[in-house]
Amino acid sequence: MAATAAIRSRRRFLPYLNRLLHTASHPNPYPTPLAALRQPPPPRRLAAPPPPTSLRFRFPAARVSTLPSGLRVVTQAYPANTRMASVGVWVDAGSRYELPGTNGTAHFLEHMAFKGTGRRPNAEVLEVEIEDMGARLNAYTSREQTTFFADVQARHVPVALDVLSDILQNPRFPEKAIQRERGVILREMEEVVSAAGAVNHDEVVDQVKELFTEFSTDPTNADQLCEANPAIFTGSEVRVENAEMPLAHLAIAFKGSSWTDPASIPLMVIQSILGSWNRSIGVGNCSGSALARGISNGNLAESMMTFNTNYRDTGLFGIYTTALPDTLHDLSRLIMEEFRRLSFRVSETEVARARNQMLTYGRVMPFLELFARIDAVDCTTIMETAKKYIIDKDVAVAAVGQLSNLPELSWFRSETCSDDAFTRRIVFQNAQNN
Structure with a gap:
């Protein structure tokens, strides 16, 4: 881990560089001595422009x-x-x-x-x-x-x-x-x-x-x-009932991308949009993640994290959460609605926030290439990627704990349908209930 950490500290030096640039382009914040006030003011010097990006991020090549x-x-x-x-x-x-x-x-x-x-x-x-x-x-x-x-x-x-x-x-x-x-x-x-x-x-x-x-x-x-032995993602579920566990553990996953797939960067941005949340931190309404705010406001879980694991030829993308057993159904519905929303309705504010977080905490790649690929991700890219990997796709569910309130796999699969199909299904169900 330490060997890769030395490479992966992508922006470790950026706060220090930014402070230096700020100091060079702003007046001295400390009060001017009285003697200096009696002197004529020196000619104003324009601050030097910041160095080009290629100089700021010039690190040794491998x-x-x-x-x-x-x-x-x-x-x-x-x-x-x-x-x-x-x-x-x-x-x-x-x-x-x-x-x-x-x-x-x-x-x-x-x-x-x-x-x-x-x-x-x-x-x-x-x-x-x-x-x-x-x-x-x-x-x-x-x-x-x-x-x-x-x-x-x-x-x-x-x-x-x-x-x-x-x-x-x-x-x-x-x-x-x-x-x-x-x-x-x-x-x-x-x-x-x-x-x-x-x-x-x-x-x-x-x-x-x-x-x-x-x-x-x-x-x-x-x-x-x-x-010779290709990895094949299959929609399925694993449920382990355990009445002694106070919290239920739930993971919902879709097939992701490999490291070399062009979709790997948009999926990383989607991971950042969905974010993570933990009750002990108590961010709640201040979180930039709509999913985190929904979980906090509804008191639906103890923790939530989005994962995006890339392998040589495939990947795994989804959400892992821990929650009280009686909240599993509402929690599952909120998660699936958020997955589906990203395919049709995502704001540029969300995407910009996610891009900024990735630029600070992202993965290893030549810096300029990584930044350019992240900056190229916009709302359209996010929605197209979400449609490709989530809408009408197989889903895998794994859970352990008291699971009586956890929906069946068929329900999760139905929740991956498009907005139009989802709307028609809700209208049909409401008509039947009436």
Whole structure:
């Protein structure tokens, strides 16, 4: 996480830059000494115009090299006075590539990686070496990748690469753990080595060539695995009744986009429009999200968050919420109405607010490209994207808790119909009731 955080802090420096620009273009806010008042005023100097966007956001470009083994080395070198660096290895091995007989493999290997190696016989030896450098070593697993990374002083980058190569190529697993995880293997070994901070690309490439020599030569890569076993979104539901839970947990999801899909940016803006809310924060009526205001005003939930998860070839988009069981029906109706509204009625104010939030807290991409793509999103883009991914599309529902008030899956599916069809259905139902 730390390795990517160094890259993902997209606008960490912008508040500081803005303060500098403001100071340069505004008079001194402190009172002028009396002696200075007796002097003739100096000629007024016009403030220099702010630097062009390309200068404000000029950050080091990433360099990429591919070794004969297929291993990719990516570095992003920061100014020479930077003393820290983050070094990581990204392996395309996550839960989506596992079969029923190997479920949990990637996560197990992540946890076992620090148990010792041939040169570092146990976890204690490895821990002492890392602590003596004042470094941090960690790992995490996602659905598509397993990541091992270290945050170190710049002069310790070679040692960090040596440690990472050792734990990945020469791990030692205790016999009992191996017995618990029989048949465990990593089929996919397509890696990305990434480093950011005070690093030299050519030096990192040479070190990786020397250290990472024991990886599998299996030519199968993640793209081929996805093509052989494509992810297919199916409208369905999972309900787990639990009368002991005071709150119900509910997730409503639609098929989303991949990272490379042009719709990924509009979906991120939609995610920002829908927003998130938590009763403990107490924003309520002050929230820019219409959904958050509706939930707060109606006292319908304890928390709500919108998720937009992108994968290599597909995605998942929706809302997760926790609520008291007796509010589930009204909460579900409000959520589905908000989903549908975005396909037909969205204001430029909402879109502008969402764009601004994304520019502050968005995802990694070359800055100018990301800003341009976000700025290109308008009301029409939002409505077209919502229609494409929500209207008349399958929906997946997962819930756990006391669910007697949760509508059936067929109801959720009917709520994805267009406004015209929805209006006709309501008129028909009202006529029947009368």
